Amino acid sequence: MLFAFTAASLAIGVAAVAAQGGGNASFVDPTTQGGSFFLMATDGLGEPLNVVISGLSSPEVLTDTGFLNYARAVGFTTECFSLTLGTLFTANLGDGNGPQNQTMELRESFGNAMFGACIEMFLGGNHLRMFRQDGPQANTSALFLATSAEEGLFQNHTISADGYDVGRNIFANMAAGMTQFNGTSYNTTVQNLTGVLPVGSQGVNHGIAIDGNAFLLTVTTV
Template sequence: MLSYASPLQKRAVAFVDPRPGGGSLLDNAGSGGGEPLNVIISGLSSRAVLTDSGFLNFARSLGLSTECLGLHLGGPQSANLGDGHGAVNQTTELRADFGNAVLGTCLESLAGGNHLRMYRQNGPTANTGALFLAVSHEENLADNHTISPDGYDVGRDELVSTATAGQTSFGGVKYTTTSQSITGLLPVGSAGINHGIAIDGVVKLLTVTIV
């Protein structure tokens, strides 16, 4: 059963809906539109998964890693998760690593692939620890590295499919992941979405357990 909480509740919950706290499930892409925060890593996941290093290790078990040689073109995007912090820049940005967690993301920059931005809900009015992800699939360099057609839904589904297909592992840590679909948090269609790309409005809630 999905665990929601009002901003004043202090018990462990999956996440708090950002909207009552003035937030949104769309980040600010700086172009008049937003990227959908279409995956949430539940605050009920194993606590180590919700740390910066723990999330990176889990993401590497899904085939994503830090950007090529630590380099990034373009500024960070921000999101307001309704937790009392207001708009906060992304905590991290990861890309498909094609099986090489050290240098593989250099290939994603050329060939395209899955990509995510992570934001943490940890403010004074909603300190859930949940991680909100803006996941997308990008085109290759020849197509200016833009989001693929239907790239938000495609990127989300690719990440979730990998996470839930069976046990994943990296660096000696093993994970099992369950998924739940949530509607009503995001709009359906292209209005307000970065690049005018339509979305189906579904958010995937993942609960990740270290085994």
């Protein structure tokens, strides 16, 4: 069952987040500094960066190694036999670094951190690309995720119908509350970032409409 986060109970203003300042902020809104809440895909189209791991999370979670362990606790893992499928996408997070390649790409593990991504590769499932906001204009260390539900190998990993919002919701469902992997436990709280993206399909890769919202996750090691 997907979370039904309400604007009244969990909405958070992006301006208020940004006002905390780089280094002590959940994140800085990329659009205020020449960036975007979309990664750059193909033909001038984008895919929504619809989950943000707060820069106020435990510092170890925001490293590459720490995020990978957290992602495995949530139910994701590295590519099948380390084979990267598809194109490396870029994103400009408005931090002064300009467009940067994704830091990592992970797939749903189906409970198997070793080979689960092979299942996702063939059958489809959830999928994410991670980018880090750490440039001189917004050094928050926040992690921006482009999550999506996709079809399997024989459908060429096409994004599922409503796949961006569905992928976001699945990730939040899997992450919220207590999770653990390899001896580390995590507590994740989820807030709704309302209206940080445009509503509809204009400019969105594959012409898939989105609802304009993202989730802000704050992750604390326990």
